[in-house]
Amino acid sequence: MYSDKVMDHFQNPRNVGKMEDADIIGEVGNPTCGDIIKVYMKIEDDHIKDIKFSTFGCGAAVATSSMVTELVKGKSLDDALKVSKDQVAEALDGLPPAKMHCSNLAADAIKDAIEKYRSDSEEKDEE
Amino acid sequence: MDKRYYFDHAATTPIDEKVFQEMEPFLTEEFGNPSSIYQEGQKANQTIMEAREKVQDLINAEDSREIIFTGSGTEADNLAIKGVAMALKDKGKHIITSEIEHHAVLHTCEFMEKHLGFDVTYLEVDGDGFIDLEDLENSIRDDTILITIMMANNEIGTIQPVKEIAEIAKDHEVYFHTDAVQAAGQIEVDVQELGVDLLTLSAHKINGPKGVGALYVKKGVKLIPQMNGGAQERKRRGGTENLAGIVGFGKAAELARKRLPEKQKKLIKLRDKIISNIEENISKAILNGPRGDKRLPNNVNFCFRYIEGESILLNLDFLGIAASSGSACTSGSLEPSHVLLSLGMSHEVAHGSLRISLGYNTTEEEVDYLLDKLPGVIQKIRDMSPLYDG
Numbered sequence A: 001m002y003s004d005k006v007m008d009h010f011q012n013p014r015n016v017g018k019m020e021d022a023d024i025i026g027e028v029g030n031p032t033c034g035d036i037i038k039v040y041m042k043i044e045d046d047h048i049k050d051i052k053f054s055t056f057g058c059g060a061a062v063a064t065s066s067m068v069t070e071l072v073k074g075k076s077l078d079d080a081l082k083v084s085k086d087q088v089a090e091a092l093d094g095l096p097p098a099k100m101h102c103s104n105l106a107a108d109a110i111k112d113a114i115e116k117y118r119s120d121s122e123e124k125d126e127e
Numbered sequence B: 001m002d003k004r005y006y007f008d009h010a011a012t013t014p015i016d017e018k019v020f021q022e023m024e025p026f027l028t029e030e031f032g033n034p035s036s037i038y039q040e041g042q043k044a045n046q047t048i049m050e051a052r053e054k055v056q057d058l059i060n061a062e063d064s065r066e067i068i069f070t071g072s073g074t075e076a077d078n079l080a081i082k083g084v085a086m087a088l089k090d091k092g093k094h095i096i097t098s099e100i101e102h103h104a105v106l107h108t109c110e111f112m113e114k115h116l117g118f119d120v121t122y123l124e125v126d127g128d129g130f131i132d133l134e135d136l137e138n139s140i141r142d143d144t145i146l147i148t149i150m151m152a153n154n155e156i157g158t159i160q161p162v163k164e165i166a167e168i169a170k171d172h173e174v175y176f177h178t179d180a181v182q183a184a185g186q187i188e189v190d191v192q193e194l195g196v197d198l199l200t201l202s203a204h205k206i207n208g209p210k211g212v213g214a215l216y217v218k219k220g221v222k223l224i225p226q227m228n229g230g231a232q233e234r235k236r237r238g239g240t241e242n243l244a245g246i247v248g249f250g251k252a253a254e255l256a257r258k259r260l261p262e263k264q265k266k267l268i269k270l271r272d273k274i275i276s277n278i279e280e281n282i283s284k285a286i287l288n289g290p291r292g293d294k295r296l297p298n299n300v301n302f303c304f305r306y307i308e309g310e311s312i313l314l315n316l317d318f319l320g321i322a323a324s325s326g327s328a329c330t331s332g333s334l335e336p337s338h339v340l341l342s343l344g345m346s347h348e349v350a351h352g353s354l355r356i357s358l359g360y361n362t363t364e365e366e367v368d369y370l371l372d373k374l375p376g377v378i379q380k381i382r383d384m385s386p387l388y389d390g
């Protein structure tokens, strides 16, 4: 049911693991089936210097997490925000229809992290 | 193909070689219609009679005419519930079942509520999946016409006190149907000893072919046919018989009966080995369902905390192992198993469920392979989980 690409990213996830010294952590829960994705980022000059993820979810959730970290790594925050769930799914040679919602999760976790990072730095600027 | 390790016998079983041999002629040269009066037809008719007697023997029915062949276990469940409900609707429109029935029963009951104005009580179960007999008795009303409670659960292996349920049903003059699809071939199923009125079987769970089931209907029990057509199955199920399927079912029933004592002994040993090994070697592993003789000999079901079942299944599949899970992510409906939720489990815990079900041909070597691989698989996925801290 999954493409070879999905299976590859599921079996050998890129950038998997936790990051002790992350600048920011994004987290989303999946309202559909109750899964959780966390992304950890190191940010320098408004670019994603390093990224890691951890996922509590299905094969598609793991594979989309892995793929999205590949897609945004090294990108500017603005560019990273432009990575859409459809792009993630496409990069994985598609997902079964029942699993499309899992790709939202990964892209949303990136958004969550960047938004948190930005509102944190605004607060710091105000201090 | 590389060697596969099949641990999903509760989903379906391989067709036994001896079953296939019996079936083969009826897929080729022996093609007569059992309703025809010439020789080919009469031969086919005779063959079905013999298969019926073998199924009769498996459940110790008094008379082979109490067996109705159907197109699946699901159809037999539908026939039991709808057939009794229609026959007794003037007496009452209340049905009692449990929350952990197979969908073949559960969705049929929901259908009766939604489309035919029946009222259904869904009995809760305790943490091991047992219904409460007092609850059952208290929920019987003047208009109750049917109790349908499964003999053994397909996910967690809980064996219900069917004999006691039958006694309560009899005391209140209510029909009692039990779905014994998972029980037959695993434990003794004796309809006379149990005192049930209707009982469902399915061939493909006992090393027979898919697409054939049976409903036992005790003599005298009122039942309105649900498949209208020809006079097959003594007018209780129209449609030209699945001759090869029925022959296969008969042979599978015969083998299941013969093999039962030996198979039971072997599988209980393997089951308990798996359970104690997992509990020793994997932390935060919760056994679902009871222990000991109230559990099906072929069923093991665990929840592994912090991880999700589809990930477990995919990783096992890479290693050649086939098993199943009640996780929301594997369900299609994206809801976790209703059985696990009924035990009082949270969505999150139900997520990490793994069912391992054994068959009569499962070997100790296969079990050892599974037990060797499983801890690594669980650890690999836990290492990816945001909920798990080393």
Ligand SMILES: Cc1ncc(COP(=O)(O)O)c(C=O)c1O
Binding pocket: B010, B011, B072, B073, B074, B075, B077, B102, B104, B150, B152, B153, B154, B179, B181, B182, B202, B203, B204, B211, B212, B213
């Ligand atoms: C308890 C139970 N009842 C009914 C069925 C349905 O049987 P069948 O697959 O023959 O329709 C199954 C099989 O999945 C089952 O486990």
Ligand code: FES
Binding pocket: A030, A033, A034, A035, A056, A057, A058, A059, A060, A061, A099, A102, B328, B329, B330
């Ligand atoms: S995370 Fe539950 S279906 Fe993908």
